[in-house]
Amino acid sequence: MAIIVTFEFPDAGQELYDAVIDRVTDGQGFTQFADLPNPGLISHAAGPVDGGFRVTEVWESMEALETHAKTFGPILTDLGHADVQPTIIPAHNVVVR
Incomplete structure (x- = not known):
């Protein structure tokens, strides 16, 4: 999912x-x-918000995100942002161009 x-x-x-x-x-x-x-990323968007920066992505599955997190997580830790916890929700509908 x-x-x-x-x-x-x-x-x-x-x-x-x-x-x-x-x-x-x-x-x-x-x-x-x-x-x-x-692999597994369906969409990615990033941009500034009041007081920070936001990244929103759609992944094929939790397993795909977890695999990517093994690459991404240590980088965030190295850059001093290990405490960032994403909000994750199931996708009801995904439309791509």
Whole structure:
């Protein structure tokens, strides 16, 4: 079952996001899903919000997210954001273009 994942990074901005993406993709950037080392991502959006930065993703399954978290989690820890806990909800409907 697909899941919707939202990360809130209070007091962080695009610099943190760019640093995470740089490490996750080994400096190649993220412009297509094939850029990520782990499969299962359906959609990804990120942007500034009052007081921080938000990332919202749709994953094919919790297992796919957990696999990606093995790459993503240590990077957040290294960058001083180990305490960020995502909000995860089951997706009732996912529409992609």
